[in-house]
Amino acid sequence: MFSNFRLAQKAAVLVAFWAVLALPALATVTVTKTVDLAFGKFVPGGMAGSVTMSPAGVRSASGVILFTQGVGASGSRAEYTVLSGPVNTSCIIVLPADGLIALTGDGRAMGLNSFTSLPSGSITLNSAGAGTIYVGGTLSVGGVQVAGPYLSNFSVSVTCP
Numbered sequence: 001m002f003s004n005f006r007l008a009q010k011a012a013v014l015v016a017f018w019a020v021l022a023l024p025a026l027a028t029v030t031v032t033k034t035v036d037l038a039f040g041k042f043v044p045g046g047m048a049g050s051v052t053m054s055p056a057g058v059r060s061a062s063g064v065i066l067f068t069q070g071v072g073a074s075g076s077r078a079e080y081t082v083l084s085g086p087v088n089t090s091c092i093i094v095l096p097a098d099g100l101i102a103l104t105g106d107g108r109a110m111g112l113n114s115f116t117s118l119p120s121g122s123i124t125l126n127s128a129g130a131g132t133i134y135v136g137g138t139l140s141v142g143g144v145q146v147a148g149p150y151l152s153n154f155s156v157s158v159t160c161p
Helices: 003-020
Strands: 031-035 042-046 051-055 059-063 063-069 076-081 090-094 101-105 110-118 122-124 131-141 157-160
Touching: 051 063, 059 063, 122 131
Parallel strands: none
Antiparallel strands: 031 076, 042 063, 051 059, 051 131, 076 131, 090 122, 090 157, 101 110, 110 131
């Protein structure tokens, strides 16, 4: 019985070793931000609200938020370029988790959450192993948020088989 137990242990170790060897290696992919996510110019109306920039570049607001006019007023979706990935391969887009990113500036920090991408969830890289990802998100704005520039930095990654 002891020898059967040792044989079973060795077989289990070999199966575990084989399983590790059979896992595909993840490809290293370069993702570069080419356009910042910007929410444009707006004025909070005394109550908390939010400004959303969709990955399609459409800006909207909830609560009492007034959009202003002028240069840079409309904002922009973020754009990331994927380079040096595996050709003609579907890869998973990894966006920041909620609660981790905040814009900081002259007033209280504003949370940046609910990230979305276009394409959504995954991207199929082209014959050169490249592609473009557009990213949007929702900015939580305080009712008496101080005017001024607010900045943050976040990254997007891509996981490919």
